[in-house]
Amino acid sequence: MSLRSYLVNLKQALSSRTFKTPYRIVTGNQSADMDSVVSAITFAYLTYSLKTPNEYIIPLIDIPREDFALRRDINKLLSYHNITEDLLYFVEDFDKFLDKSTSIDLSLVDHNGLQGVEINKGFDGGQVNVEAIIDHHADEGHFENANPRIIRTCGSNSTLVFHYFHDLAAGQEEFWESNKDVIELSLGPLLIDTSNMTQKVEDPDIKAFEFYKKVLASDTVNFTAQSNYNDFYKTLKTAKKDISGFSxxxxxxxxxxxxxxxxxxxxxxxxxxxxxxxxxxxxxxxxxxxxxxxxxxxxxxxxxxxxxxxxxxxxxxxxxxxxxxxxxxxxxxxxxxxxxxxxxxxxxxxxxxxxxxxxxxxxxxxxxxxxxxxxxxxxxxxxxxxxxxxxxxxx
The missing domain is CATH 3.10.310.20 (DHHA2 domain)
Structure with a gap:
């Protein structure tokens, strides 16, 4: 199942009356930058594919749906994989999920303390349980029982998400070969967050980048990565900086x-x-x-x-x-x-x-x-x- 197919099937499953409760949700931080969005989407897909087969996790973007159009770099990256806004979930969906599920098991990526009025309200009401954290910010000291609880500095949080699942599925290299869309998606925030591997680069970023290049060396999904890393970075960076027409x-x-x-x-x-x-x-x-x-x-x-x-x-x-x-x-x-x-x-x-x-x-x-x-x-x-x-x- 491709990453896009996962999102399509997730939407269909949510519309049925048989969706398993409590709902499991993964969300990035409230800035909803490329790193947060990609970390949430790949965490959901890789959990379904490699950790708890056939158990859906909903990737939630912690901004209002109307604000997503402002993230032109993210929209550009997702368009390469035909992932459209209608396949994604936003702040206004959270209360709907809570109403249907009554409680939520929440995973945090790219942050380790709750952000957003809606999520904090659910937590204060005893309806939200934080079950996992993968983050590259300073440790705020919350949710010590989360599993995994991975908090360490790194250029891109998507790198930590990749390494967690790569280690979890040790020896299953064929999985990544058949899921190049996950690698290409993860490559975007790695390049953006490290200014094309020139700033804030740490050892996990270097190892992830070398692995990405190896996997993408042939038969890539959407672009010839081996020769176009710089162009790919420049395209996403240009889209990120584009604020034409903004108030x-x-x-x-x-x-x-x-x-x-x-x-x-x-x-x-x-x-x-x-x-x-x-x-x-x-x-x-x-x-x-x-x-x-x-x-x-x-x-x-x-x-x-x-x-x-x-x-x-x-x-x-x-x-x-x-x-x-x-x-x-x-x-x-x-x-x-x-x-x-x-x-x-x-x-x-x-x-x-x-x-x-x-x-x-x-x-x-x-x-x-x-x-x-x-x-x-x-x-x-x-x-x-x-x-x-x-x-x-x-x-």
Whole structure:
């Protein structure tokens, strides 16, 4: 059975009255990037094929269905395998599954703590049991009894998913030869997350990549991988960066996560690949202000952190910006930049500072507060920024 056939059969099985309960679901993190989506889909398929034969796991994408169109790189990758949106499951499906199943056995990939209002609500109500974790983020210390519970750093989480099932099915090399679609799908996030095997590459990534090349050396499903790895990466990277036609709110939603911290601080984190000066020149001040406010309300958060990363076109310098927005009066948020100043090596030496000043002057008033800084510690991605912000807010 191909991976696509699995998804087709899963949809048919769910429509029948004989689907086994409790439902088993696997979900990636709330940013729903390529790594999370592919990790969830391959985990579901490989569990069915190699671990618990004929027992379906539902891969859930932890965003609203309408947001999936913003993930143009993922849609491009899935299109190579004729996997369409109607074969996938999203946040709004979770409550429906819970209603039908009354309880859910949940596996987490590409994160190790629950994310999303719906899933957390189900867990708080005693209806969700976390049964497995495969993740490459920092260990949050939850769900110690999960099995497997694999948490270690790695360039791509899809690599850890592959190695788990490859080890589980040791000696069954013919399985991978007959399931090249799984390998090709896993190759996408590996290349994207490691910038074509040039950054954040660890030993599991290297071993997975060598295995992928061996399997794909002949008779590949959709492309001649041996000669087209670079083109494949460039195609997916171009699709990922394509934000033509997006509103500012769309850009904020494209790569978004949110967390609830110790003192009930509900914080959203948006990663964007454009400088804030570009945002200031692309959209009107009023549109930016309205979209920032809508983002707070739509996600029921008090604080929005925006992490921007880009290469300056005129100098070629790789740059990061740390930005945040909140409304009303909150002394802790007002001082947040001071609390993270040293750890993130913040400065006011901003790229195209005139545009930034116009933006903040236009947005800021007694009820709206937008702060933007240059982040000199360019190695600190959102993975590092989230725990830093968490630590200072929880003191």
């Amino acid at each position: 500012f709110a769309d850009i904020l939603r494209k790569d978004y996560k949110q967390f609830k911290f110790l003192h009930d601080d509900r914080v959203g984190f948006s990663s964007i690949s454009k400088p804030l000066s570009w945002i200031a020149n692309k959209f009107s001040i009023q549109d930016i202000k309205d979209d920032l406010s809508r983002t707070l309300k739509a996600n029921q958060i008090e604080l929005l952190v925006i992490t921007a990363s880009f290469t300056q076109k005129d100098t070629g310098i790789y740059t990061r910006e740390f930005c945040y927005y909140y409304e009303g009066q909150n002394e802790k948020y007002a001082e947040l930049y001071q609390l993270v100043w040293q750890q993130l090596e913040l400065s006011t030496d901003l790229y195209r500072s005139e545009a930034i000043s116009s933006l903040t002057n236009g947005v800021n008033d007694s009820g709206s507060h937008l702060k933007i800084y240059n982040q000199k510690k360019v190695t600190a991605t959102r993975k590092q920024v989230v725990p830093i912000v968490k630590e200072v807010l929880e003191k």
